[in-house]
Amino acid sequence: MLIKLARASDCSESDVTPESIYLSRRAFIGAGAAGLALGGMPGWVRAADAQRYADVEPGRAPRWLAEQIASTRWNAVTAGGEAITPFVDATHYNNFYEFGADKGDPAANAGSLKTEPWSVVIDGEVGKPGRYGLEDLLKPQQLEERIYRLRCVEAWSMVIPWIGFPISALLKQVEPTSAAKYIRFETLKDPQSMPGQRSRFALIDWPYVEGLRLDEAMNPLAILAVGMYGRELPNQNGAPLRLVVPWKYGFKSIKSIVRISLVSEQPQTTWQSIAAQEYGFYANVNPHVDHPRWTQARERRLPSGLFSPNVRETQMFNGYSEEVAALYSDLDLRKHY
Numbered sequence: 001m002l003i004k005l006a007r008a009s010d011c012s013e014s015d016v017t018p019e020s021i022y023l024s025r026r027a028f029i030g031a032g033a034a035g036l037a038l039g040g041m042p043g044w045v046r047a048a049d050a051q052r053y054a055d056v057e058p059g060r061a062p063r064w065l066a067e068q069i070a071s072t073r074w075n076a077v078t079a080g081g082e083a084i085t086p087f088v089d090a091t092h093y094n095n096f097y098e099f100g101a102d103k104g105d106p107a108a109n110a111g112s113l114k115t116e117p118w119s120v121v122i123d124g125e126v127g128k129p130g131r132y133g134l135e136d137l138l139k140p141q142q143l144e145e146r147i148y149r150l151r152c153v154e155a156w157s158m159v160i161p162w163i164g165f166p167i168s169a170l171l172k173q174v175e176p177t178s179a180a181k182y183i184r185f186e187t188l189k190d191p192q193s194m195p196g197q198r199s200r201f202a203l204i205d206w207p208y209v210e211g212l213r214l215d216e217a218m219n220p221l222a223i224l225a226v227g228m229y230g231r232e233l234p235n236q237n238g239a240p241l242r243l244v245v246p247w248k249y250g251f252k253s254i255k256s257i258v259r260i261s262l263v264s265e266q267p268q269t270t271w272q273s274i275a276a277q278e279y280g281f282y283a284n285v286n287p288h289v290d291h292p293r294w295t296q297a298r299e300r301r302l303p304s305g306l307f308s309p310n311v312r313e314t315q316m317f318n319g320y321s322e323e324v325a326a327l328y329s330d331l332d333l334r335k336h337y
């Protein structure tokens with residue numbers, strides 16, 4: 001399947017990366033690949049991307065993943081002229097309640113998450129159910145860099161260069177049956193490594209659950225990410241595998257996935273269970289439908305401070321209308337928020 005890029009998300013590489021930098025980065029990647037062929041060490045992928053992501057911390061990807069990241073199709077989707085959020089903000093201002101409720105908690109606590117080995121159960125209405133090792137699951141996938149806006153329902157946003165692949169590619173592989181209408185995702189449940197799951201104050205009935213309609217998941221913009229900023233995902237961003245659905249509020253983009261179920265009924269999701277009148281199943285970014293307690297018309301683009309709040313107007317479907325509006329032509333978005 002080829003992605004047909006529409007105007008809103010389509011611009012040339014030179015719009016985001018000066019050519020000289022882009023070219024030297026290419027050369028770097030080539031050198032890295034040669035190094036790998038000789039048994040190079042994991043971690044060099046970060047060095048290659050230091051050309052563009054200068055502030056990125058070294059990663060510790062297993063070698064097979066570093067190799068696959070090295071063959072990423074860079075800049076497959078860009079965010080036009082919008083600046084990429086600094087790595088330090090994207091990795092230290094997080095929502096990952098399994099590791100605590102404060103924005104800094106995931107960065108402080110997610111080191112305890114063991115991401116290797118990792119497997120994902122795929123079950124329900126599929127022709128090829130099973131427990132898939134992450135490496136086997138990724139092997140057939142061509143990784144792409146997708147630079148997307150991320151808009152949290154709390155009215156802040158970032159621009160993040162993800163590395164991943166369309167979830168549609170995985171779905172085709174496991175062959176959904178005709179009864180499959182929705183997908184249900186589950187995060188790891190492991191109170192031992194996830195302090196937030198041990199907290200007596202947590203409102204959440206673990207594990208964290210999210211869902212999509214099958215046709216939403218088949219949209220080329222919906223990806224499963226394994227990396228960001230040219231390297232593997234930091235734990236606090238949902239390592240080793242997370243969903244990214246850029247036209248929906250951030251809470252739909254479930255982290256550290258261990259189970260993907262094809263189901264016939266709309267799944268009950270975590271945030272619906274906590275407050276259905278505030279967080280709907282669809283959760284499409286929509287500046288015209290306010291949260292009961294605050295406006296959704298505007299957002300703070302990180303980095304954002306007291307003296308430069310960096311406020312901008314929120315766009316319908318987070319700026320991805322051309323790609324996704326047709327999915328909702330029959331839906332009252334006020335009712336199905």
Ligand SMILES: Nc1nc2c(c(=O)[nH]1)N[C@H]1C(S)=C(S)[C@@H](COP(=O)(O)O)O[C@H]1N2
Pocket residue numbers: 090093094095096097098150151152153187208236237238249250251252253254255256
């Ligand atoms: N398992 C799990 N996934 C999650 C969350 C969470 O608490 N647990 N938070 C969500 C919310 S509210 C947002 S805004 C994004 C934040 O992703 P980021 O920290 O990588 O920016 O992750 C989403 N995925």
Ligand SMILES: [Mo]
Pocket residue numbers: 095151152153154249250251
């Ligand atoms: Mo969020």
